[in-house]
Amino acid sequence: MSQVVLCGYYGYGNAGDEALLATLLEQLPPHVSPVVLSGNPAATAARYGVATCDRHHWPKVLRTLQQSQAFIWGGGSLIQDVTSWRSPLYYLGLMTLAQRFGCRTIAWAQGIGPVRSPLYRWWTRAVLRRCLAVTVRDSGSAALLRQWGIPHQQGADPVWLLSARPVEPPQEKRAIAVCLRPHRYLTGDRWQLLKTALRRWQEETGVLLWLLPFQSQQDLPLAEYLHKTLLPERTKVITCEDPRQLKGILATAAGAIAMRLHALIMAASVGCRCFALSYDPKVSYLMADTGMAGVELGALPPDPTALIQQWQETFSAPIPDYQPYLQSAAIHKAVLNLL
Structure with missing residues (x-):
């Protein structure tokens, strides 16, 4: 089994990001053992039955990266500096560390941009060029990566394939x-x-x-x-x-x-x-x-x-x-x- 770190905006109660995590866990190959970086490790472990690591506990994060063979940016608009300059700093920093520790890295189902800062644009291009694979979920992100000369594949958002759990009792169809x-x-x-x-x-x-x-x-x-x-x-x-x-x-x-x-x-x-x-x-x-x-x-x-x-x-x-x-x-x- 190879250990893979999954990194995204997980453990904060956002159903969209949780849907991306649930889909990613469903799609991982059977030989992979995931560790999820989470804002609420206990809740994430209980819901999905996976190993977790507190994303804010840096000593544990660093040990987890050093012990892992791969690292996945797990979907969503992680690399954008419109809502916060701290968000891309965190995710780009983690990807850089993972690559320095020798992890194979995948940028998975990303929505790239807007990236206004010249520093963040340079840094994003640098880490993406070192990735094993890059996939994006929309035409706007694909156009940006073509402009940057980054090899990539474009597909619809992976949550299209998330499995649905039936609800009991069934709801009214007219709503x-x-x-x-x-x-x-x-x-x-x-x-x-x-x-x-x-x-x-x-x-x-x-x-x-x-x-x-x-x-x-x-x-x-x-x-x-x-x-x-x-x-x-x-x-x-x-x-x-x-x-x-x-x-x-x-x-x-x-x-x-x-x-x-x-x-x-x-x-x-x-x-x-x-x-x-x-x-x-x-x-x-x-x-x-x-x-x-x-x-x-x-x-x-x-x-x-x-x-x-x-x-x-x-x-x-x-x-x-x-x-x-x-x-x-x-x-x-x-x-x-x-x-």
Whole structure:
């Protein structure tokens, strides 16, 4: 058995990053023994049954790297300096250490950029050139790596292939899942517009809405506040931390209105019609790559009626054929056989 360190934004209750970890663990070759760097090692070990290491305990992290044969940047937008300069410093530093210790390294299912700092751009190019393999999950990242001259493969996000765990009892198939997150774009008039449109849609059609927080610390207060605004008898807050169960819940929904990338991917992969509210380039890339219906959050129509009409059209249209994206996502699994 070879020991492989898995590094990502794991153990922080973000369902999207947990979905990436769950998918990666499902796809690892049988001869690999993973150790997950986690912000909550006990919770990660209990949920997935794997060895873990506290990502902030540097003596343990260094010993783990020295004892390992491979290192995987495990998916997501790890290398970007828009939200924080500390994040790329941490991940680039770990990849550099792993390479110095002789680990085979893979950048797996990455969303690269935006990288504004010249130092981080140089550092990212340097570590990626030393990787055994590099895969990206969207056309924007692929274009950036082509510009940098970095060999890579592009495939759909691996969470398209995450297994779903059935929920008991089965949920109502008529519901629309709503997955919102706090963001600077979702303030003032835009927030009021969304609330008004959702409530009016319920009043006019009787639609049942499930509010699904994908990161409880951020999303749950928003979902609970929205629940008070909508029709209580036609609205339900559903909390779940296991990404496989979340996917099982979405499999029983009729559709999804979501800001979070992996809420959209999970829903689409189980046959839901989806409407994206894009707050980030990664969501816009998904819309562009798949033709998924949606709107940029910063460009919402001013009239709730126009938004309701878009939802009605989306959720009455035929279910899109997403099979090509399920096939494309297998590219990320294939490179793991290099381990």
